[in-house]
Amino acid sequence: MTGSRVRTGLQPRSKMFVRMLLRGALVRRGRALSALLAVVVAAAAATAMLTVYQDVQAKLGIEFRRYGANIVVVAKQGQALPPSTLSRVQKALDGRGIAVPFAYVVASTSNGSPIVVAGTDMSSVQQLDSWWSVTAWPKLSGDALVGNRAAAVVSAQDHAFELKFQGRSTRLNPVGTLQTGAAEDSRIYVALPDFVAWTGVEPSVVEVAANGSAAEVNATIARIAQAAPEVEVRPVRQIVEAEGRVLGKTRSALLASAILIIITAALCLVATLTAWVLDRRRDFAVMKALGASERLVGGFFATEAVSLGAVGALLGFVIGVGVAEWIGRANFHADIMPRFAVLPVVFAGSIAVALLSAQLPLVLLRRVQPAAILRGE
Amino acid sequence: MFGRLLFESFRRQQRRKLLAGVAIALGVSVATAIIAVATDIGDKINRELRGYGANLVITPQADTLDVEIGGVNLKPPSDGAFLSEADLPKIKGTFWRNNILGFAPLLPVRVKLKATGHEQDVELLGTYFNKQLKYGQDTFTSGVTKTNSWWRVNGAWPDDNSHDVLLGERLAERVAVSAGGTVDINGSNTRVAGVLSSGGAEDEQIVAPLAMAQEIIGHPGAVRRVYVSALTKPEDAFARRDPRTLAGPTFDRWYCSPYARSIAYQLGEAIPHSHVEQIRQVAQTEGTVLARIKGLMLLVTLAALLASGLAVSAAMATALFERRSEVGLMKALGAAHRSVAALFFAEAALLALLGGGVGFFSGGILAREIGRSIFGSQISVQPVLLPVILAIAALVTFGGSAIAVRRAVRVDPAIVLRGDA
Numbered sequence: 001m002t003g004s005r006v007r008t009g010l011q012p013r014s015k016m017f018v019r020m021l022l023r024g025a026l027v028r029r030g031r032a033l034s035a036l037l038a039v040v041v042a043a044a045a046a047t048a049m050l051t052v053y054q055d056v057q058a059k060l061g062i063e064f065r066r067y068g069a070n071i072v073v074v075a076k077q078g079q080a081l082p083p084s085t086l087s088r089v090q091k092a093l094d095g096r097g098i099a100v101p102f103a104y105v106v107a108s109t110s111n112g113s114p115i116v117v118a119g120t121d122m123s124s125v126q127q128l129d130s131w132w133s134v135t136a137w138p139k140l141s142g143d144a145l146v147g148n149r150a151a152a153v154v155s156a157q158d159h160a161f162e163l164k165f166q167g168r169s170t171r172l173n174p175v176g177t178l179q180t181g182a183a184e185d186s187r188i189y190v191a192l193p194d195f196v197a198w199t200g201v202e203p204s205v206v207e208v209a210a211n212g213s214a215a216e217v218n219a220t221i222a223r224i225a226q227a228a229p230e231v232e233v234r235p236v237r238q239i240v241e242a243e244g245r246v247l248g249k250t251r252s253a254l255l256a257s258a259i260l261i262i263i264t265a266a267l268c269l270v271a272t273l274t275a276w277v278l279d280r281r282r283d284f285a286v287m288k289a290l291g292a293s294e295r296l297v298g299g300f301f302a303t304e305a306v307s308l309g310a311v312g313a314l315l316g317f318v319i320g321v322g323v324a325e326w327i328g329r330a331n332f333h334a335d336i337m338p339r340f341a342v343l344p345v346v347f348a349g350s351i352a353v354a355l356l357s358a359q360l361p362l363v364l365l366r367r368v369q370p371a372a373i374l375r376g377e
Numbered sequence: 378m379f380g381r382l383l384f385e386s387f388r389r390q391q392r393r394k395l396l397a398g399v400a401i402a403l404g405v406s407v408a409t410a411i412i413a414v415a416t417d418i419g420d421k422i423n424r425e426l427r428g429y430g431a432n433l434v435i436t437p438q439a440d441t442l443d444v445e446i447g448g449v450n451l452k453p454p455s456d457g458a459f460l461s462e463a464d465l466p467k468i469k470g471t472f473w474r475n476n477i478l479g480f481a482p483l484l485p486v487r488v489k490l491k492a493t494g495h496e497q498d499v500e501l502l503g504t505y506f507n508k509q510l511k512y513g514q515d516t517f518t519s520g521v522t523k524t525n526s527w528w529r530v531n532g533a534w535p536d537d538n539s540h541d542v543l544l545g546e547r548l549a550e551r552v553a554v555s556a557g558g559t560v561d562i563n564g565s566n567t568r569v570a571g572v573l574s575s576g577g578a579e580d581e582q583i584v585a586p587l588a589m590a591q592e593i594i595g596h597p598g599a600v601r602r603v604y605v606s607a608l609t610k611p612e613d614a615f616a617r618r619d620p621r622t623l624a625g626p627t628f629d630r631w632y633c634s635p636y637a638r639s640i641a642y643q644l645g646e647a648i649p650h651s652h653v654e655q656i657r658q659v660a661q662t663e664g665t666v667l668a669r670i671k672g673l674m675l676l677v678t679l680a681a682l683l684a685s686g687l688a689v690s691a692a693m694a695t696a697l698f699e700r701r702s703e704v705g706l707m708k709a710l711g712a713a714h715r716s717v718a719a720l721f722f723a724e725a726a727l728l729a730l731l732g733g734g735v736g737f738f739s740g741g742i743l744a745r746e747i748g749r750s751i752f753g754s755q756i757s758v759q760p761v762l763l764p765v766i767l768a769i770a771a772l773v774t775f776g777g778s779a780i781a782v783r784r785a786v787r788v789d790p791a792i793v794l795r796g797d798a
Contacts, residue, residue, distance in 0.1 A: 237576025242428035268688030
């Protein structure tokens with residue numbers, strides 16, 4: 001019986017319902033807008049913070065790779081590194097990092113003093129060790145990069161110099177000097193093909209800068225060890241541990257800030273919406289006096305809250321994505337991509353908070369007789 | 378009359394005022410905490426970045442070329458020049474001594490290690506572990522426990538005045554000696570205090586107290602190089618200028634900035650016949666990483682301030698909309714727009730002051746808790762921040778009130794009082 005009445009009256013009833021909702025928003029535009037603003041701000045703050053938080057690891061990870069290699073691949077005790085190691089390491093890396101081979105010998109200068117000469121791939125070492133301060137990188141065969149302490153020993157006037165290794169000599173052309181403040185300053189670097197042709201010594205170390213989090217780096221280590229079982233693959237603890245710690249603390253600080261901001265925005269949203277509903281106790285009283293059921297009135301305010309939450313969340317998401325992208329551009333000079341995984345969280349959160357803040361005052365109002373409210377008490 | 382109106386408004390609407398005050402206090406405490414964290418994070422992260430190890434190295438000025446491959450120095454141990462151990466405490470006498478978190482001298486020597494029957498040539502590093510030193514009246518400790526935080530020891534760290542050593546973990550495995558055992562170094566029986574895991578070349582070496590290495594090569598007081606871990610400021614264009622070309626106040630400003638270069642310059646002055654250089658891998662990179670993290674927190678703080686400002690404004694505006702009948706009544710009784718606005722702004726100012734004050738102190742507590750739980754050290758709020766925070770709180774509260782008050786005073790009192798607005 002009740003069901004049939006509802007069915008026949010559905011059209012005009014729902015029309016009235018929608019009309020009340022729209023009029024409610026249009027007539028009190030100022031109030032409705034400030035309520036919407038509160039939802040938008042909360043949703044935007046949540047979206048921006050969560051997006052930045054999720055992206056910060058990847059963005060800072062790029063910065064941390066400036067510290068250079070976090071994995072070294074060396075031969076096991078008393079063995080030589082197999083020539084295929086580099087290609088196998090590169091295959092295991094699959095583009096998620098760089099691998100650079102190094103070969104070393106102790107050669108002697110024309111006056112017989114010992115000096116370390118290293119052979120490497122110049123273009124990839126440039127990417128791996130971005131802190132190398134180099135005046136000019138070697139390009140041609142026979143060019144050498146001379147450490148600034150070694151420079152004083154081998155070529156005082158930038159002239160070509162001769163080096164000897166096991167009776168074989170070579171002539172190198174110093175095109176640039178290198179400064180690092182570490183062991184590299186005492187060495188001479190030449191391109192690997194030149195080095196092998198002169199000394200016949202193959203690379204003994206492959207330094208790898210693998211991208212990603214600690215877990216991803218560990219997975220990369222496992223993959224390399226699997227691809228090249230006869231060599232030793234070790235993490236560079238100094239780099240890996242410090243990075244993990246700095247990254248962890250930064251993320252925690254960011255998370256703490258995010259939580260604080262989201263809580264503030266959410267509480268202000270509750271305050272705003274509660275005041276909004278309380279302010280309309282007259283509407284509530286009129287509806288009840290005209291015979292609306294508790295459920296209908298409750299449903300009306302709930303629908304209002306849900307639509308406010310939904311519209312606010314969508315607008316807020318768009319603004320929040322914009323803010324996150326601005327932060328990415330301004331700080332990392334790279335875009336922070338919108339994370340659509342954040343959207344459902346923000347959407348559900350906004351609606352839940354809006355519903356909660358609309359229901360709270362209704363619980364209070366339900367206890368009061370409509371007549372008392374309409375009399376203005 | 379104005380004072381009474383203001384007083385009564387607070388007395389009679391306690392709950393409502395409390396709510397507005399809480400909203401402001403909440404916004405202010407979050408703003409205070411985030412500003413405090415953002416201003417302090419540079420210093421905190423800088424300390425964490427010291428986990429990458431020393432960023433400066435002191436070497437003898439007239440040193441011969443190092444012949445080093447994979448962390449093993451092939452140069453004859455007696456070759457080249459040395460620094461004097463007696464000069465090391467002077468590091469703590471430089472202008473930026475408080476920024477120098479630690480230093481570790483190094484003296485590599487070759488020794489013959491005999492264990493489980495066979496003899497081998499290995500490198501022994503002489504260094505400080507946690508040595509007590511004295512400069513003037515100050516005593517302090519320094520050594521690898523401070524500079525190389527990634528070193529892990531299974532067993533105990535040796536005492537600096539003993540003849541105990543650490544064995545690198547690969548070496549220990551090869552000679553089958555564990556912590557507490559003994560090895561034969563150059564014919565004398567030596568206790569192994571612990572096994573060192575460093576993830577670097579030290580895993581194949583012996584690490585011993587400095588005095589022991591000096592005895593082995595017969596050079597008392599000799600140090601090959603010193604690693605220094607210092608808190609520095611990221612390098613900028615001014616830092617890269619050559620101190621020799623600077624004069625007067627510009628030189629003083631360069632000298633008194635904690636750039637890696639100026640600290641290196643001061644260390645060079647303090648230690649005779651030395652050459653100090655920054656380890657670019659650590660020094661240069663930490664500058665960029667630090668700048669990124671600081672920039673990120675700055676932008677997040679800006680966004681947070683904006684969001685909490687808007688949220689508090691919205692809450693204030695809604696709270697005031699409720700009181701339009703009050704405005705109507707005042708206007709009907711003949712109050713001018715100006716006096717109505719003055720009353721509401723005075724209320725807002727009072728709320729901002731009270732809420733802001735409470736928020737500032739709770740924000741300070743919040744910041745301290747964040748500092749303790751994340752960084753394990755205090756984050757303190759500068760008292761200078763209080764007026765700034767209160768001004769922001771007043772601005773935000775006024776902003777929220779202004780919109781509501783303007784709308785309220787514009788409406789005809791009769792309509793408002795009838796309840797039609």
